[in-house]
Amino acid sequence: MRIGVFICHCGSNIEGTVDTATVAKASLDFPEVVYATDTMYACSEPGQDGIIQAIKDKNLTGVVVASCTPRMHEPTFRRAVERAGLNRYMFEMANIREHVSWIGKDREANTNKSVDLVRIAIEKLRRDAPLSPSKFSINKRVMVIGGGVAGIQAALDCADGGLQVVLVERESSIGGKMAKLDKTFPTVDCSSCILGPKMVDVAQHENITLHAYSEVDAIGGYVGNFQVQVKKKATYVDWTLCTGCGACMEKCPSKKNPDRFNEKIGPCTSINIPFPQAIPKKAVIDPTTCRQFVKGKCGVCAKVCPTGAIKYDMADEIVTEDVGAIVAATGYDLFDISKVTEYGGGRYPDVITGLQYERLLSASGPTGGHIKRPSDGKEPKNVVFIQCVGSRDKSLDRPYCSGFCCMYTAKQAILTKDHIPDSQSYVFYMDIRSPGKMYDEFTRRAMEEYGARYIRGRVAMVYPKDGKMIVRGADTLAGTQVEVEADLVVLAAGAEAAVGAPKLAEKLRISYDKYGFFMESHPKLKPVETNTAGVYLAGSCQGPKDIPQSVGQGSAAAAKVLALFSKDMLESDPQISRVDIKRCVGCGKCIITCPFKAIKEVEFRGQKKAEVIETVCQGCGLCTSTCPQGAIQLSHFTDNQILAEVNALCQS
Amino acid sequence: MSEAIAYYPGCSGLGTSKEYDASTRAVCRTLGLDLVDIPDWSCCGSTPAHTKDHVLSAALSARNLQLVSGMGIASAATPCPSCLTNLRTANHRMEAPAMAEKVNKLLDAPYAGGVEAISVLQALVEKVGLDEIKAAVRTPLTGLKVACYYGCIMNRPPELMAFDDCENPMAMDNVLSAMGATVVPFPLKVECCGASYGIPRQDIVARLTGKLLDVAKSVGADMVAVACPLCQMNLDLRQGQVNRALGTNFRIPVPYFTQLMGVALNVADEELGFGQLCIDPRPVLNKALSGADAQAKGA
Ligand SMILES: Cc1cc2nc3c(=O)[nH]c(=O)nc-3n(C[C@H](O)[C@H](O)[C@H](O)COP(=O)(O)OP(=O)(O)OC[C@H]3O[C@@H](n4cnc5c(N)ncnc54)[C@H](O)[C@@H]3O)c2cc1C
Ligand code: SF4
Numbered sequence: 019m020r021i022g023v024f025i026c027h028c029g030s031n032i033e034g035t036v037d038t039a040t041v042a043k044a045s046l047d048f049p050e051v052v053y054a055t056d057t058m059y060a061c062s063e064p065g066q067d068g069i070i071q072a073i074k075d076k077n078l079t080g081v082v083v084a085s086c087t088p089r090m091h092e093p094t095f096r097r098a099v100e101r102a103g104l105n106r107y108m109f110e111m112a113n114i115r116e117h118v119s120w121i122g123k124d125r126e127a128n129t130n131k132s133v134d135l136v137r138i139a140i141e142k143l144r145r146d147a148p149l150s151p152s153k154f155s156i157n158k159r160v161m162v163i164g165g166g167v168a169g170i171q172a173a174l175d176c177a178d179g180g181l182q183v184v185l186v187e188r189e190s191s192i193g194g195k196m197a198k199l200d201k202t203f204p205t206v207d208c209s210s211c212i213l214g215p216k217m218v219d220v221a222q223h224e225n226i227t228l229h230a231y232s233e234v235d236a237i238g239g240y241v242g243n244f245q246v247q248v249k250k251k252a253t254y255v256d257w258t259l260c261t262g263c264g265a266c267m268e269k270c271p272s273k274k275n276p277d278r279f280n281e282k283i284g285p286c287t288s289i290n291i292p293f294p295q296a297i298p299k300k301a302v303i304d305p306t307t308c309r310q311f312v313k314g315k316c317g318v319c320a321k322v323c324p325t326g327a328i329k330y331d332m333a334d335e336i337v338t339e340d341v342g343a344i345v346a347a348t349g350y351d352l353f354d355i356s357k358v359t360e361y362g363g364g365r366y367p368d369v370i371t372g373l374q375y376e377r378l379l380s381a382s383g384p385t386g387g388h389i390k391r392p393s394d395g396k397e398p399k400n401v402v403f404i405q406c407v408g409s410r411d412k413s414l415d416r417p418y419c420s421g422f423c424c425m426y427t428a429k430q431a432i433l434t435k436d437h438i439p440d441s442q443s444y445v446f447y448m449d450i451r452s453p454g455k456m457y458d459e460f461t462r463r464a465m466e467e468y469g470a471r472y473i474r475g476r477v478a479m480v481y482p483k484d485g486k487m488i489v490r491g492a493d494t495l496a497g498t499q500v501e502v503e504a505d506l507v508v509l510a511a512g513a514e515a516a517v518g519a520p521k522l523a524e525k526l527r528i529s530y531d532k533y534g535f536f537m538e539s540h541p542k543l544k545p546v547e548t549n550t551a552g553v554y555l556a557g558s559c560q561g562p563k564d565i566p567q568s569v570g571q572g573s574a575a576a577a578k579v580l581a582l583f584s585k586d587m588l589e590s591d592p593q594i595s596r597v598d599i600k601r602c603v604g605c606g607k608c609i610i611t612c613p614f615k616a617i618k619e620v621e622f623r624g625q626k627k628a629e630v631i632e633t634v635c636q637g638c639g640l641c642t643s644t645c646p647q648g649a650i651q652l653s654h655f656t657d658n659q660i661l662a663e664v665n666a667l668c669q670s
Numbered sequence: 671m672s673e674a675i676a677y678y679p680g681c682s683g684l685g686t687s688k689e690y691d692a693s694t695r696a697v698c699r700t701l702g703l704d705l706v707d708i709p710d711w712s713c714c715g716s717t718p719a720h721t722k723d724h725v726l727s728a729a730l731s732a733r734n735l736q737l738v739s740g741m742g743i744a745s746a747a748t749p750c751p752s753c754l755t756n757l758r759t760a761n762h763r764m765e766a767p768a769m770a771e772k773v774n775k776l777l778d779a780p781y782a783g784g785v786e787a788i789s790v791l792q793a794l795v796e797k798v799g800l801d802e803i804k805a806a807v808r809t810p811l812t813g814l815k816v817a818c819y820y821g822c823i824m825n826r827p828p829e830l831m832a833f834d835d836c837e838n839p840m841a842m843d844n845v846l847s848a849m850g851a852t853v854v855p856f857p858l859k860v861e862c863c864g865a866s867y868g869i870p871r872q873d874i875v876a877r878l879t880g881k882l883l884d885v886a887k888s889v890g891a892d893m894v895a896v897a898c899p900l901c902q903m904n905l906d907l908r909q910g911q912v913n914r915a916l917g918t919n920f921r922i923p924v925p926y927f928t929q930l931m932g933v934a935l936n937v938a939d940e941e942l943g944f945g946q947l948c949i950d951p952r953p954v955l956n957k958a959l960s961g962a963d964a965q966a967k968g969a
């Protein structure tokens with residue numbers, strides 16, 4: 019092998035504490051090295067040209083670059099050596115920036131350590147073999163899970179791009195939280211007026227198949243070829259017949275059930291269409307309250323339904339959808355306010371969540387858009403808003419900021435004044451976080467034009483007295499205690515991961531954080547990708563996001579899917595495990611170990627053997643350390659290569 | 671029937687809250703909860719010790735825990751939340767070996783930990799249980815409207831006290847509704863009454879205690895049941911001071927919850943010490959009970 023070594027200065031990032039010229043010179047003494055040099059910026063165009071030129075001039079057959087982390091530029095250099103005619107896997111990187119220059123100041127020690135790392139890389143390179151990816155075809159259908167505004171946007175963009183889209187929503191209508199909102203910040207335009215048309219587009223788009231009232235049961239396969247089992251939950255109404263006329267809702271005698279769409283501040287019937295603009299506009303029976311199910315007799319809806327759509331004996335149904343990519347857009351849910359016992363949410367009817375308040379403001383809500391407090395239906399005059407309930411609070415294990423509450427509280431204070439001109443709003447806040455376009459101006463408007471009184475401080479307790487809610491808190495700017503007699507208290511409940519998010523993440527084989535939010539592949543540079551190829555994220559399932567951000571991410575995820583599907587064949591990463599069939603004894607340990615279910619059992623001449631499914635293997639290497647026979651080897655990271663690296667280190 | 675529990679009455683149990691001590695003993699005896707006196711127990715250190723010196727305070731409390739451990743008993747119950755705080759704090763502080771060493775130097779016999787201190791309320795709920803308490807009721811407190819007032823330190827800080835919800839505790843509510851009383855939702859259950867400010871700053875106690883009484887009245891309580899000798903004193907003994915300072919005319923009885931339990935369990939009146947309270951709850955109690963009785967007969 020003829021090896022060339024390039025030691026990068028990274029400006030002064032590396033050169034500042036590593037003598038790169040000395041490292042280059044020392045490299046010349048290592049086996050099979052025929053060329054070594056230092057270079058200002060190896061990744062820059064002249065830097066890459068220098069590598070390519072050297073490969074050609076010196077007939078190099080392998081290259082080592084000592085620079086930054088491979089997560090940064092390994093793909094860059096692989097492409098460079100490939101342009102010069104080498105196999106892209108005849109290349110190794112030594113990380114002398116993150117692992118050396120950035121963490122130590124002693125120039126001599128750093129230089130010596132860099133020499134060691136280069137030597138290790140050279141020993142690995144000497145045992146590299148050219149690898150080539152295999153190709154497989156892709157199924158150009160995409161599944162979007164979750165039909166909130168983020169999922170809707172992703173679905174529409176993909177469908178407009180010509181892809182077949184399967185949208186899975188667990189409620190009976192798409193729309194998510196945005197469908198429950200009255201107006202939206204910072205423009206205070208009507209939420210259903212801007213969301214409604216998009217929902218209709220979903221229903222009418224010829225490329226979109228919608229499974230509402232459905233959930234993902236199981237996911238198999240890999241990028242390009244997933245098989246997803248979708249459970250269509252029994253609605254007890256044949257949706258091919260239901261016209262959404264609502265006759266059943268008018269006549270259903272079971273009328274006093276908590277309406278989930280109205281966040282339980284209003285009642286609904288057992289057979290229900292959640293809201294007038296629902297997509298699909300179809301009825302669903304709740305068997306936990308329906309008299310036909312609970313008492314065994316009623317049947318009123320079946321009698322009144324003009325199309326005979328009611329089917330009390332319906333069962334769940336599983337359908338399998340084959341898709342090439344999946345977008346998770348399952349959104350968020352709200353922090354349970356009854357956990358903050360000092361505020362009395364859940365105990366006092368007039369302590370409600372912001373989302374419940376949206377329903378009170380909404381013209382299609384349970385009060386027809388008149389603000390009436392739940393306890394006695396009176397119009398409140400003094401409304402107290404408490405921000406950060408279940409956000410930025412370590413004691414509740416919710417240390418993160420929910421992002422949108424400052425803005426929606428300001429919006430609700432403005433709307434309160436619009437609805438009830440002689441009302442007074444008070445907002446208890448910790449800090450006002452409004453870093454968006456026109457956002458800070460918006461919160462200022464709530465204070466300056468709408469007279470909302472902002473009090474910086476936490477509320478200690480809320481209690482009822484003589485028909486009022488007494489809100490006691492601190493005003494930390496004035497350094498005093500304050501007590502406000504409120505008619506209604508609105509808690510800005512923080513955002514939490516959607517119920518069941520961790521379970522779905524496990525089915526998708528993507529990571530989630532401590533709180534259940536899905537993890538992106540890179541917090542800055544890969545915000546919609548996940549660590550599982552072919553699975554993307556959109557909206558607040560990744561962390562709290564407002565509508566503009568969620569929509570932006572929905573479009574971004576769609577762009578990723580369209581880019582993925584712009585090819586007819588995908589290349590699989592060849593750095594995967596392979597079984598040496600002669601050594602394998604068929605014990606199956608690797609099959610149990612593999613977290614990606616990438617190893618299957620096969621019969622080979624009457625004997626059990628393990629076989630790696632190329633497209634599923636993620637190259638994590640767990641199986642190789644499990645195999646008692648050393649029969650599984652991870653290409654490009656074989657046992658021999660790792661031992662050679664250790665040897666190189668021990669020699670120095 | 672149940673395991674023996676060491677009983678630590680606290681100094682106030684021999685003085686200002688004799689009736690709490692007496693009713694606690696009588697109620698536990700009736701319910702078969704075996705309270706064993708700690709021979710030669712001493713003061714827990716109360717507020718003065720821990721404001722001055724943590725080692726001294728821990729030692730004063732640990733001395734008693736050590737005695738209990740010598741009796742071969744694993745838990746000690748005290749009626750007084752302030753004693754409870756000191757006993758539990760001593761246990762907590764002595765988990766640090768350096769602290770344990772300093773404390774043990776002051777003790778005749780070293781305390782090796784292992785004795786859990788709980789409130790009498792907790793003992794009743796956990797060692798006897800609500801079902802058994804309910805089954806023992808002879809004269810249900812039907813018709814009596816009670817506000818349960820826990821005081822501010824009974825459940826706080828929650829990490830230390832580790833019992834019930836620290837903002838909306840329910841143990842006493844559950845016990846008294848098991849006795850047949852109507853427990854009114856009292857939102858100021860854990861608000862401070864002013865505590866020992868009764869001596870240097872009566873105005874503060876008047877304001878804080880006044881608010882408690884006012885809200886108790888507004889939610890329709892006939893009386894306020896308490897679990898703390900100091901709270902009892904502020905709400906009952908100082909009710910006149912509150913009235914004078916605020917121009918109110920509250921006359922709300924403030925019995926210990928154990929006294930009310932005693933009535934329901936048919937404990938002899940002499941053992942309940944109602945006469946030691948400033949506002950005797952018996953007239954209100956009898957009126958509520960006979961009203962319910964008449965209603966039951968009328969129906
Ligand atoms: C009170 C309040 C007021 C707000 N006001 C504004 C505002 O004025 N302006 C603004 O920009 N933002 C506002 N927001 C924020 C806004 O709600 C979010 O930005 C937006 O809803 C995020 O959209 P999403 O699609 O990511 O999630 P969601 O709206 O939560 O949608 C997720 C969807 O996925 C579905 N789903 C969940 N799990 C599954 C599963 N396992 N399988 C299938 N489907 C699933 C859900 O049923 C839901 O339909 C407000 C939020 C609150 C709480
Ligand atoms: S059968 Fe059930 S859903 Fe239908 S009308 Fe009767 S109660 Fe309502």
Ligand code: SF4
Binds near residue numbers: 597603609628648649
């Ligand atoms: S662990 Fe090794 S020997 Fe066992 S099945 Fe897997 S490859 Fe074969």
